Amino acid sequence: MDCIPNISVILPVFNGETFLEEAIESCLKQTWKNFELIIVDDCSSDNSLKIATYYANFDQRIKIISNSTNKKLPASLNIGHHSATGKYLTWTSDDNILKGNMLEVLLDNMIKNKADLVFSDYDIIEEDGRYRRTQELGPVSGLLFGNTIGASFLYKKKVFENLSGFDEDLYTLEDYDFWLRASIKFKLHHIRESLYLYRIHRNNLTSIVDEDPEIKRIFGNKHKIVYEKISNILGWSESTIRFLYMSRGFESWDMEFFKNNFSTIKNDLGKFQARVNANDKGKIFQKMDMLLRHVILNNPLDKKYIAWLLFRRPGILFDPHYSKKTSLKILKKYVDYN
Template identity: 45%
Template sequence: MNMPIISIILPTFNGEKYILQTIQSCIQQTFADWELIIVDDGSTDDTPNIIASYIASDKRIRSVKHPSNKKLPAALNTGFSIAKGHFFTWISDDNIFYQNALQKMLETLNKNPTTDIVYADMDIINDTGQKIGKWPVRDVKLLGYRGNTIGGCFLYRRNVHESLRGFREDFFLAEDYHFWLLASENFIFYRIKEPLYGYRQHDLSLTSRNDEIINKTQEMLKNTITITQKKWLKAGILVHMAVNYRLQKLYKESLKYLLRAFATCPVGVLLYSPKLFFLS
């Protein structure tokens, strides 16, 4: 196989319900010089057969299988460890790229050689694929304050992944947020204000596990705050932790972290977080 321009990683676990649509969205891209690496994370449903049928029909698709379920960050690390592309992205097994997604993101990176990461707005789709809302992503400076503002549609240069050494496998449910927080310390982001992706909202999606996500996010943020250098980012993380403590009704902890945020970067807190905190 020749060296592809873009490597797409598709981690899946029992994804038979939607993965066909996800794979088709990759195949139908207007930009065709890609490889798709599907990481089967121990599926027990018909997912392996679906994967096999696509591998047989398209040489750009290959797969690797975990003997047991190792969770999303491990599956991503497995996929990227064998990726050959100059640019990286990944997609969940229930979401879809729009046809021009890869082309638009790659063109943007090529036109902006100092940019390392591009990310794009998304549409929210339902169980049947119908558009039910919009998800405009936010400025990277809101990343600490408002959680994962990067969303699910992105493309970045290979050196970003290599520099960050992949995903922390102990931060399952917050692995992508952690990755973007670290990336924002040293790399340049560019937002594409156009929906290039369908994000599926359904009861089985990982983002429906709110309590688990809050707990794991708090654990991840406590770790990240110790290594963050930029004051605006550190203050944002502290505000986010304050909000999460407030959601958990731990009001003393919430106030403590909010005061720490003010002490770290008062301008950033006043600019980016008042509504987030007081209306949460």
């Protein structure tokens, strides 16, 4: 094995003693051995640091950084990344698990495809480890409507350096912001294989946001900041930022606004699509049609808006990937208004 590891795995932890041992062991059992594991303890008050130290005592690939104060996830990620010596970087969470071949497959695909960032599908597991389902990711152009990169990834160190790391003001959204900025600057490659186990439990961010209106409001404001960053790079209109904000459910759907600004929004989405360089680039307007199907089915729209949508975006009904049964529901909703 080379003296200098070519992969650095950053594992930030804050009071993660429940699953930390499993997370660390999944890193140490990788088929790819030439890596370092940087555990950043964010001033935990439980046994997290003790657990990390135990493993570091018998595996020299482990490096421990202990924050003197609680700095939150994005700052801990930056601290770990700046300490990394590897050419390639990834990070994981204290409650998740790397499959045994994850690093090997990610690195192999990165080199073969001359990519700057690779990502894979992953399995979602219950709190007790039971399999729930496989999360198939992509396309990259769909990032505007949600995180289509996910939790299993590897990127060159230059990606982190060029983007100036994770935005420490965007705690809870630091990864989404990072992926969006990376997607319009670097070559991405999607691996259609599950290489990671993502654990769902009561302390997951999604559960917390859905249950607390104030946290959801703060979360929504952070999304606006993320979209404004992309807008500043691509020269978007304010109407496109509002459209994306509505599309994520942070504002009630305004059909009159969408109709009046449709051409501008469509043009701005096209600018993003043109900048994406990926094997799984996808079609951003297909993602928009999926959103509009949802809007029709879940909002009381006047028949004139439904007719306008179906005329301007016939893919809402006729894309072969969509359920015919659901398409008939949309048609019935239009007919029922007449």
